[in-house]
Amino acid sequence: MTTTRPDHETLRGAIALAGRAPSVHNTQPWRFLIGEHSVHLMADRTRALPATDPDGRDLLISCGAALHHLRTALAALGWSSEVHRIPNPADPDHLAALEPHRHTPSDEDIALAAAIAHRRTDRRSFSSWPVPPGHLDLMIRRAAELGALLIPVTTGRLRTHLADAISQAASTQQADPAYTAELAAWTGRGRLADDGVPATSALARPAFHGDTRMRDFPNGTLIESAEDTAESDAGELLVLATPDDDPMSWLRAGEAASAALLTAADLDLASCPLSQALEVADIRALVEELVLDNDAVPHLILRVGWAHPAAGPLPQSPRRPVNEVIDFLPGTAHRSNDR
């Protein structure tokens, strides 16, 4: 018999994969509600970062990434999703309602879903091998399909402006005790923690890779070889932007970030989102003016490149158990082992 909606085990599996989405400081600021015919994505503001992300831009980008991960996982499992974004004006934290429909997975669906398991945020230096333009083009195309511009800022004056903005924002944030306290609270929470940035994924020393200053997480233990850091770093910077600056745009930027990062992972590229320059309002305005010529609003920077050939695999960062992020809407029939 052909079923018209995924069973709860399928949904639970897809939501577990959605939970692998990148999120700012690994806060995982989302919840999923399962209804009879739909799955709902909710923002979880109890996991917000008021000092780092006062507007909640990063929070909604993170939720957008989870939304795209969920669609990708469902697509590979044979379900396309009709998505209604921010469907209830009275509840701005109700970010999306997804209605699954049977479909035949494409090769792209399967490849992107497979990339979920091996994508990592890689904060190490990258090798001197250039990223092929065709690889960047594919990331740009997939981001565009989700309504966002992904703009490579490769060389010259614009690249200098962007790298300067990242560095300046890092200095501004480091001077803010509320920011450093928040960062410390979300970093190196210990082996049993199921959220936050683990020490093993954070660099042991503050680092510039080429012109690019990395976020300085405290108490990191990730060490690079002197040989690797001596090589010039050919990491590309791409700015993710949309025409407007509102929660819908932030959500879409997150979906596009997910598409670009999974595409990079599928191409074996290493990647790292960078958001500091866009968390500080004045500096975000500078990036908008000097790098984007006021044509679009920047939401996130993606750094991509080739990992050094001898660099070891990175550990997976932790996630909350799927049961903690799932609820059932009242009246939704579910078997007892679905909980």
Ligand SMILES: Cc1cc2nc3c(=O)[nH]c(=O)nc-3n(C[C@H](O)[C@H](O)[C@H](O)COP(=O)(O)O)c2cc1C
């Ligand atoms: C909106 C957003 C902003 C982020 N900003 C940064 C950043 O500035 N620096 C950084 O090293 N990682 C950044 N990250 C990556 C997260 O720290 C990372 O996704 C999280 O720790 C989970 O690790 P994983 O991506 O390896 O699964 C960001 C991720 C998102 C979604």
